[in-house]
Amino acid sequence: MxxxxxxxxxxxxxxxxxxxxxxxxxxxxxxxxxxxxxxxxxxxxxxxxxxxxxxxxxxxxxxxxxxxxxxxxxxxKGLIYDQVDFAFSKFEGMIYQTSLNPRNGTGTVVVNTSSFTYDEKVLKIIKEVFSKGIAVSPFVKLSDMEQRGSEESNEKEIRLDTICGTTIDGMLLNEGIPVIPQYGGLVNVEDYVPTRFVELIAYKKTSMTPLEAFTAKNMTSVLNVARVGNGMIPANFRIIPAAARENAVKLFKQLQKIHVSGLLKIGESGESVLGVPVDDDMIGIAITGGIAPLCAAKEAGCEVNIKLAENIMEFKDMGKIVSSKPVLKTSAPETPQKVKFLLSKAWNLIYNVDLDLKSQKGNVIVNISYVDNDNLDEAVEIVNDVFSSRPQYCTSKFYKTVPHPDGGRTGIATVCSFTIDGLLTKNNILTTPQYGGILEIEEKGPRFVELTAYSGSSIDPHEIYLSKDMTSVLETLNGNGRILASLREIPYLARPDAVDTLKKIEDAGFSILKIGEPSELIYNAKIERYHVGIVTPGGLNSIAAIIEREIPVEVKAVERLMKLEDMEEF
Structure with a gap:
């Protein structure tokens, strides 16, 4: 321990x-x-x-x-509970160290540090996005890192420091304005107008920087926004007291004069901002992600290593990469459509789980993952291999194929681990889903190497991990590897009854990886005092194996209820 x-x-x-x-x-x-x-x-x-x-x-x-x-x-990957706490504290430290003076452009800023092999194509794309103002600032620092390969190949690694949106939080604090960073996510843009956040991850209780979660090339469409005005861009969200709004507006006007801002919208007191609810007497502020130009390069197939809020740098040491003329317009009036948080949907599904463990009849929660019909037979065979070789890494041995409305694809329904929460609740055991994570399987024992809280997230963390190719389920068939897993907590007094219930759940064909002791670290994950942790495998591990075989899959986690008796057993 x-x-x-x-x-x-x-x-x-x-x-x-x-x-x-x-x-x-x-x-x-x-x-x-x-x-x-x-x-x-x-x-x-x-x-x-x-x-x-x-x-x-x-x-x-x-x-x-x-x-x-x-x-x-x-x-x-060590001490994941420490990394979860550290991630947000790192941002707080960066905010404190920001000293940029908006009046004369001197002082320090927070920068994202990215690297890529020198390529005119990459630079051209990055400059194109900067020229459209889809960034916090066009000021960057571009520098060579080291020679790669032989001198004849002339390949060199380029380091690009871009101003991070966390700089804005530091600027607000320097003006005496209390600021609370809340979310990183994706904003939908239509005809150059930011409309609403479609995905969010809270800054607290995650080992992965929220915007880092959305850097997979299939999650953003920054380049399309730059060229035709439609798509998804990374952005972050914070709140400040309503009494400070006037001073915040003045600050943004000053920042624009030194070409630092990235402002998408600043709300009124208690007004939702781009679909994110805001408490009364508070103001929401949405800022473009400083990594947006790098995301565009990834979308184009370029290899780019992005590290967010990595360093503090003197603003005077940076220079304009290109002249910019912002193309994003003032956001439209708020629509009634709000961000849908994952747990709101999950709790309603959990309530409706009514599976009878003896008869194995009743509703379970399923994920549905769609593959092209041409790949269906191979995909089902891979699922079968995982179920047969490593059933302990699958929530359940049941699955079902379901048609897709377009006819060209078929869905593979697998049992979601939230079903376990439904079964515990049905047996009067209070359960709280806490984290989705990556569990590394090693000879010395499993340990979590990534954790993202379900609370404050609009997307299942496992979908994020799959989009970033972070699993190695196929490797576990031969030994070590990385699987999807989830962690929930129950009151420590309920442990004896939970052990009995979970034994019945296992006998019915479901997998439980571990039941912790009161307040015990479980696979390196921290449990709240007077609680017990329960770890279950993710319901998408067999789907992860399909993705690892490079078969395209559209994943929809925590999708809907399905009768277990209508499913097939491997």
Missing amino acids: PDETDRKMIEILRILADQDKVLGAKTIAEELKRKGYNLGERAVRYHMRILDEKGFTERIGYAGREITEKGIKELK
Whole structure:
């Protein structure tokens, strides 16, 4: 079980990764103290020797240590509960460090750091989007990173720093305006007018930066927005007190003079903004994602590595990549259509689960994933392979093929893990779905390496992970790999009854990966005090295997109810 020593070592790795240079014990001890860890130099050296032995760090002469590639990978997936807490605190730290003066253009800004192999096509697309003003600012820093391959190939890695929307939060704070970052998501644009958010993920309780979740090339259509005015662009959303609206409007006017803004809409007191509800006496503000031009390059098939809110940079060290003339118009009046959050739909489906475990008759919740008819036989065969070889990684052994309205595709319905919540509720056990995640299967035991809270999300996290090719279900057929899994909590007093109920659920053909002890870390995921965690496999693991075989799939998670007796058993 992870302990305080593990957390200290993770923090040491994080310090080495953030500073990206060789550091000595004294510097690391000072940084740890700033983070609340009172470790002396001798204790730091002790921890560093352990990290050296694990291959996570490397000693560089007498200068100190640097993090290795293995260490960077461990940092990304180690102590997932810590990473979930850290993700939002990182944004808070970036906001605090922003010092841009909107009157004279001096000070620091938050930047996204992206990289790609030099290619005129990539630069042309990026410049095209910047020229249309679909970004926070046209000011960037473009620099060479390192030579790749032979000198004859002349391939070089380009680093592009773009201004992040978090800079706006820092600017608001510098004006004495309390600001609460809430969501990252996708905004629909019609005829150059932003209409509403169609997807959202809350900043809190996720190991993945919200906008990072939407960087898969099939999720945005920034280039289409730049060229014809229709499509999806990344954007983020924050709220401020209504009393500060006048000063916020003044700030945005000042920022526009130094070519920093990306403002999509600022609402009135208590007014919904692009479909996002806002409390009375608060103001919603939507800002274009600073990574929008990079998303356009990915849409065009270019390989781009995007890292959000990665660094702080002096604004004076950046320059205009191209002259820009914003094409996005003032957003239209609010429509009655609001963002639909996942749990609102899920709770209604959970309520209607009425499966009788003995007769195996009644409603379950299903995901439906559509494949072209030409690929159907192969897709079903892959599903069968996963069900047969690794049934423990599937919510249930039942499935059903269903027609698609267009006739050219067929859906594969698989049982969704929210069905387990419905069965627990039916047996008077209060359950709360908490996270969708990626569970890494290793010899030393499973552990979560990604977690995204269901609360505050409009999309099932598993859909995000599938769009970003983050699973390796096929590898689990031969041993280790990564699967989709979900985590829910129940009151600790209900554990004995839950164990009995879950045993009956398993006997009926459903899979339960683990039932935790009260307040126990479960596969590295943190459970609230006086609660017990329950981990189940995702209902889309067999579908993930189809995607891993490069068969196109349209995934619709938590789709609807279906009678189990109408489904087939593998």
